Amino acid sequence: MAAFGFLDDVMRMNKRQLYYQLLNFGMIVSSALMIWKGLMVVTGSESPIVVVLSGSMEPAFYRGDLLLLTNHKEEPIRVGEIVVFKIEGRDIPIVHRVLKVHEKEDGSVKFLTKGDNNAVDDRGLYARGQLWLEKKDVVGRAKGFLPYAGIVTILMNDYPKFKYAMLAFLGIFVLTHRE
Amino acid sequence: MNSFTSRLNSLFAFTLSVMAALTFGCFLSTVLNDHLRPVQLSVGKVSVKNVPDYSADRERSDLGFITFDLFTDLSPLYNWNVKMLFLYLTAEYKTKDHELNQVVLWDKIVKRGENTILDFRKTNTKYYFWDYGNGLKGNENVTLTLRWNVIPNAGTLPNVRGVGSEVIRFPDQYTAGRF
Numbered sequence: 131m132a133a134f135g136f137l138d139d140v141m142r143m144n145k146r147q148l149y150y151q152l153l154n155f156g157m158i159v160s161s162a163l164m165i166w167k168g169l170m171v172v173t174g175s176e177s178p179i180v181v182v183l184s185g186s187m188e189p190a191f192y193r194g195d196l197l198l199l200t201n202h203k204e205e206p207i208r209v210g211e212i213v214v215f216k217i218e219g220r221d222i223p224i225v226h227r228v229l230k231v232h233e234k235e236d237g238s239v240k241f242l243t244k245g246d247n248n249a250v251d252d253r254g255l256y257a258r259g260q261l262w263l264e265k266k267d268v269v270g271r272a273k274g275f276l277p278y279a280g281i282v283t284i285l286m287n288d289y290p291k292f293k294y295a296m297l298a299f300l301g302i303f304v305l306t307h308r309e
Numbered sequence: 310m311n312s313f314t315s316r317l318n319s320l321f322a323f324t325l326s327v328m329a330a331l332t333f334g335c336f337l338s339t340v341l342n343d344h345l346r347p348v349q350l351s352v353g354k355v356s357v358k359n360v361p362d363y364s365a366d367r368e369r370s371d372l373g374f375i376t377f378d379l380f381t382d383l384s385p386l387y388n389w390n391v392k393m394l395f396l397y398l399t400a401e402y403k404t405k406d407h408e409l410n411q412v413v414l415w416d417k418i419v420k421r422g423e424n425t426i427l428d429f430r431k432t433n434t435k436y437y438f439w440d441y442g443n444g445l446k447g448n449e450n451v452t453l454t455l456r457w458n459v460i461p462n463a464g465t466l467p468n469v470r471g472v473g474s475e476v477i478r479f480p481d482q483y484t485a486g487r488f
Contacts, residue, residue: 189393189420190460209411210397210458210468227395227458231411232441240441246395246418253364261365276332276463 140306155304175201175270180214181280182225183287186245187212194281197225199270207231207239207265212272215243218257223269226252232262239265336464339390348381348455348471353431355477356484357445364439371445373400373438374484375414375477376431379455384425386459393420395458396427398434400477402451404444414438414453447481 143151169178178199182191190212191197199214207213209228216223226243229251233239240262244251253261286293353376362370383394398415414434419425438445445451455471 189418190395190458208468209399209413210395210456212458212466229413229436230439231409232407233409234406235408272466274464275461275466 151305155301158304173198173200173270174203175199177214177223177269180223180225180270181283183222183284184225186247187225187227188247190246191225191275192277194278194284196276196279197272198274198276200273201268201270205271206233207241207268207271213243213263214269214272215263215267216269217255217260217267224252224255225272332463335390335462339388339461339464342388344386344457344459344467344469345472346381346383346386348379348473350453350455350473350475351378352453352475352477353377355479357479359443359446359483362439364437369443371440371443373440373445373451373477373479374434375438375453376433377415377429377453377475378431379427379429381455381471382426383419383457386457387421387425390461390464391421392460392462393418395460397456397458399454399456400438400451401454402444402448404440404442404448406442406444410441410444412436412438412440445479446483447479449476449478451477451479453477 140148166178170176172178180197180199182193182195182197185193197212197214207228209231211228212225213228214223214225224243226245228241229244230242231239232241241264242251242253242262256263282296286296354374356374358372358374359369360372361367362372377398379398383396386394396417396419397413400410400412400414402410404410414436415432416435417427419427453475454473456468457471458466458468460466
């Protein structure tokens with residue numbers, strides 16, 4: 131019985147409190163979603179916050195660091211900027227630095243990237259036969275940096291069981307505990 | 310209210326909010342810095358060849374060769390919210406096909422605590438100076454600048470152009486032979 135001690139709170143609730151608890155849970159989920167979508171509008175990026183998943187930008191960024199991105203259309207792409215881009219056939223976006231830019235008069239731009247910690251440029255990572263990236267490949271440009279803040283994401287990626295355990299724990303905690 | 314877990318919980322929450330406040334304070338304390346420093350640049354040998362670019366589309370493209378001297382003292386840029394500087398030497402020029410070309414020729418990471426007075430003489434470039442096409446021969450207005458990307462402990466990621474630049478004038482003859 132002691133193992134289900136956490137249910138005591140739920141047992142003592144009446145119907146009204148139970149509904150309130152469920153609504154509260156719904157509020158948390160929907161406000162998180164609203165903040166995310168709101169950030170998408172403000173920054174213009176489809177993914178305004180990314181976690182660094184590889185060591186290819188060390189020692190600037192380590193695994194688990196958090197980057198804030200913007201992707202405004204009128205912002206030009208210049209060398210030295212850190213861009214996050216997607217490659218056809220790869221699910222995970224890559225965070226690398228721009229090494230070369232060739233921009234035409236009409237604003238169309240071709241650029242090449244390289245990871246600070248890699249010995250060669252990214253042509254080997256691009257899709258077969260692809261030599262340059264274009265604006266449509268860009269998910270965002272790194273504008274802000276917060277160390278370690280995404281470490282939980284790294285743990286969840288590396289240990290999927292940890293992810294489910296954590297989600298279950300948080301869900302139960304929110305549903306069963308009274309304010 | 311006084312159980313072990315609730316104490317652990319409030320201790321954790323308090324630690325987290327103190328760390329968040331400190332990090333934000335650290336960001337605020339350096340957000341107004343302009344990160345500008347003078348840079349002395351000069352160019353030694355300059356030559357240009359026309360060879361197939363096997364790293365890209367195998368078309369014959371202009372390949373520039375330069376050596377450069379660089380002196381700058383970056384010590385005043387380092388403070389408690391600068392983890393490292395990513396320095397990059399950029400050649401910027403205009404060609405018939407492209408309104409703006411930027412090519413990184415050399416880069417260097419200088420972490421806080423390392424030697425911040427840079428003095429390089431007759432240095433070769435780290436990356437090949439490939440043009441996209443044949444726009445280097447006879448190009449008399451290739452601007453060389455040193456720029457840096459400030460990587461903080463937490464905060465924004467500004468790209469700064471060092472004060473001072475140098476113009477490269479490419480000869481209007483291709484250099485024959487291997488070198």
